[in-house]
Amino acid sequence: MTVSMCKYPPGKSSGIAGEQTIEHISRNCDECGRCLGECAFLQRHGTPGRIAGRYLAGSADLLPAAFSCSLCGLCEERCPQDLPMAGMFLELRRRAVREGRGRFKEHLPLLWFEALGGSALLAGYFLPAGCTTVFFPGCALPGIRPHETYRLFRLLQKRIPKLGLVFDCCSKPSHDLGLENRFKEKFSKIMMVMQDRGVKKIITACPSCLQIFRRYGEDLETEVVYTLLAEYEFGRQDSVGLRYTLHDPCTVRFDPDIHRAVRQLIGSIGLPFTEMAHNRATTFCCGEGGAAICLNGGRDLGWRGKRLAEAGDQSLVTYCAGCTSTLASGHTYHLFDLLLASPGRYERAPKAVKPPFTYLNRLYLKLKMKVLYLLGRW
Numbered sequence: 001m002t003v004s005m006c007k008y009p010p011g012k013s014s015g016i017a018g019e020q021t022i023e024h025i026s027r028n029c030d031e032c033g034r035c036l037g038e039c040a041f042l043q044r045h046g047t048p049g050r051i052a053g054r055y056l057a058g059s060a061d062l063l064p065a066a067f068s069c070s071l072c073g074l075c076e077e078r079c080p081q082d083l084p085m086a087g088m089f090l091e092l093r094r095r096a097v098r099e100g101r102g103r104f105k106e107h108l109p110l111l112w113f114e115a116l117g118g119s120a121l122l123a124g125y126f127l128p129a130g131c132t133t134v135f136f137p138g139c140a141l142p143g144i145r146p147h148e149t150y151r152l153f154r155l156l157q158k159r160i161p162k163l164g165l166v167f168d169c170c171s172k173p174s175h176d177l178g179l180e181n182r183f184k185e186k187f188s189k190i191m192m193v194m195q196d197r198g199v200k201k202i203i204t205a206c207p208s209c210l211q212i213f214r215r216y217g218e219d220l221e222t223e224v225v226y227t228l229l230a231e232y233e234f235g236r237q238d239s240v241g242l243r244y245t246l247h248d249p250c251t252v253r254f255d256p257d258i259h260r261a262v263r264q265l266i267g268s269i270g271l272p273f274t275e276m277a278h279n280r281a282t283t284f285c286c287g288e289g290g291a292a293i294c295l296n297g298g299r300d301l302g303w304r305g306k307r308l309a310e311a312g313d314q315s316l317v318t319y320c321a322g323c324t325s326t327l328a329s330g331h332t333y334h335l336f337d338l339l340l341a342s343p344g345r346y347e348r349a350p351k352a353v354k355p356p357f358t359y360l361n362r363l364y365l366k367l368k369m370k371v372l373y374l375l376g377r378w
């Protein structure tokens with residue numbers, strides 16, 4: 001199966017293919033500066049139009065710098081011209097890789113994480129006879145919340161009895177690091193299994209996996225679990241005196257259906273919550289986006305600190321396992337902690353789960369599902 005690489009980026013900038021973004025921005029950015037205000041990366045390097053112009057004039061120093069942009073799309077939201085900046089910085093990363101200037105030793109742990117996610121040790125395909133829909137929890141959620149991942153699968157199964165389950169990595173790290181061939185090779189293997197086994201729909205738990213399957217999943221129907229769960233009934237939780245606020249992952253900043261569904265879910269369990277100043281389409285990146293956090297130049301952009309400062313002393317809820325880990329601060333919850341918990345169980349936010357326990361959790365969950373599958377207790 002061949003994976004097309006020209007579908008990035010989605011949302012406001014969906015009409016512009018990656019290859020053309022640099023020229024497009026160079027021609028159409030009028031230097032108004034509206035995108036600069038909240039992005040330390042642009043404040044350091046100049047307006048997107050100026051960056052594109054410098055690159056087209058032959059300056060190659062921006063190729064490595066592009067790995068410090070978190071590809072978060074906030075600048076696209078601010079831009080009156082609807083210019084596709086995240087697409088341009090991804091395209092600069094791809095060109096850096098092609099020219100041999102895009103490999104950093106700091107990215108190796110992330111690439112190992114990805115490789116392990118797709119390895120025989122941690123990957124698993126459980127596709128019962130007649131299965132046309134699969135749940136794809138991604139790499140991060142089973143690592144930090146294996147029990148909640150299991151409960152979520154069982155919950156979905158009540159409405160979709162032949163639901164399959166796939167443990168694998170969607171290969172977003174390779175994608176975002178501009179490693180086109182590696183991404184194509186890994187992602188097309190997943191797609192081949194889906195096509196061979198007649199899978200028509202994929203339900204993701206992770207907004208990043210959703211983004212990848214939407215862009216490259218060809219005819220596969222995609223849905224994130226939150227829009228499905230909005231139809232379920234959950235027990236009301238005792239807020240135990242806590243006040244909550246919500247962090248929207250930047251990967252779904254242009255997806256109002258998901259924003260609505262998540263707020264509906266929080267409202268349905270009765271938790272008092274207030275919006276952060278930057279929410280929905282104007283949300284900040286948690287700091288992990290685009291793997292920018294791996295490099296010093298991306299780590300010091302201050303996204304994480306700004307997000308935690310907006311949360312203040314409120315408990316912070318998010319619905320991306322990667323954001324949950326990056327923003328862990330002693331009062332950070334994944335939405336599933338609150339939805340799937342016994343009442344009052346999470347008076348304190350769960351502790352951050354780190355390697356090697358994330359890998360052990362994934363292995364435990366895969367083996368548990370394998371045993372249940374082999375015993376016919378699916």
Ligand code: SF4
Pocket residue numbers: 039040041042068069070071072073074075076085086089
């Ligand atoms: S970090 Fe986000 S806001 Fe800044 S240039 Fe990159 S995509 Fe735009």
Ligand code: SF4
Pocket residue numbers: 028029030031032033034035036047048049078079080081082083
């Ligand atoms: S907001 Fe858009 S037009 Fe204005 S400087 Fe930024 S990219 Fe250019």
